[in-house]
Amino acid sequence: MTTTFDPNTAQNAIEIEKQFAVKAVEHAQTYWNLLEKVPPRDLRLTKLDDEIYEHLMTTFPELNQEPYEGVTKLDEDSMKSKEGKEKWHNFIQAYEKKIQDYNFGSLIRTDAREEYSETNTIFVTRIQFYAFEIARNRLGLNDRAHEIAKEEAAKEKAKAEREKAKGKKKAKN
Numbered sequence: 196m197t198t199t200f201d202p203n204t205a206q207n208a209i210e211i212e213k214q215f216a217v218k219a220v221e222h223a224q225t226y227w228n229l230l231e232k233v234p235p236r237d238l239r240l241t242k243l244d245d246e247i248y249e250h251l252m253t254t255f256p257e258l259n260q261e262p263y264e265g266v267t268k269l270d271e272d273s274m275k276s277k278e279g280k281e282k283w284h285n286f287i288q289a290y291e292k293k294i295q296d297y298n299f300g301s302l303i304r305t306d307a308r309e310e311y312s313e314t315n316t317i318f319v320t321r322i323q324f325y326a327f328e329i330a331r332n333r334l335g336l337n338d339r340a341h342e343i344a345k346e347e348a349a350k351e352k353a354k355a356e357r358e359k360a361k362g363k364k365k366a367k368n
Contacts, residue, residue, distance in 0.1 A: 215299075215300055218299070218300075219300050219301055219302045219318065220302065222301050222302065222321075222324075223301070223302040223303075223311055223316070226328070227310070227311060227340075227344055228344075230337060230340050230341050230344045231341070231344035231345050231347070231348050233341075234338075234341060235331070235332040235335070235337035235338060235340070235341050236332060236333065236335065236338075238332050240325050240328060240329055240332075241294060241325055241329075243290075243293060243294065244325075244329050247290075247322070247325055247326050247329055248326075248329050248330055248333060250286065250289065250326075251286070251326040251327075251329075251330055252330070254282060254285075254286050255282070255286075258330070263330075263334050263336060266307070266327060266330045266331055266334060266336060267306065267307045267308065267331070267336050268305060268306045268307070269303070269305045269306075269317065269327065271305065271317050274319075274323075283323065286322070286323075286326070287320055287322050287323065290322045294321070294322055294325070296321050297320065297321055297322040298320045298321065298322070299320065299321045300318050300319070300320065300321070301318070301319055301320065301321045301323070301324035302316050302317070302318060302319075302324075303316065303317060303319050303323070303324050303327060303328070304316060304340070305317055307331045307336045307337055307339070307340060308336075308339050308340070309340075309343075310340065310343050310344070310347075
């Protein structure tokens with residue numbers, strides 16, 4: 196006899212959670228690398244960027260107010276409130292048949308002015324990630340992240356060159 200699966204009482208499978216976490220971190224690293232190489236205003240994340248942006252701004256009009264603080268710095272409490280959960284659920288479900296992996300977990304920076312870090316990251320669905328990052332890119336809110344990512348890449352390159360030079364010097368001796 197089989198029983199009906201109840202996701203509210205299901206136990207978490209640690210190995211599956213680890214796999215999801217690895218995928219979320221890889222996604223975040225890939226996005227950060229994109230921010231380094233491409234000016235955010237030129238970056239397209241999906242074929243539906245225009246639709247997602249318009250949908251975000253009409254569904255959440257509070258985000259569409261200059262200086263766009265609600266897009267720059269995410270309010271996790273508001274997103275998780277009863278009203279917020281309902282609005283986000285409806286938003287997310289609109290992309291079920293439009294965006295692959297629309298409800299997969301993704302890491303997003305809570306403050307667009309800073310890089311990914313333990314204190315500047317929350318877990319959201321992929322479509323929420325797209326919605327906020329598309330808005331941040333269009334509104335110029337990721338310009339600083341682009342500069343930070345380029346600076347980090349330059350530092351890493353310089354460090355690698357110094358280590359390579361040290362290796363050559365040791366080989367000569």
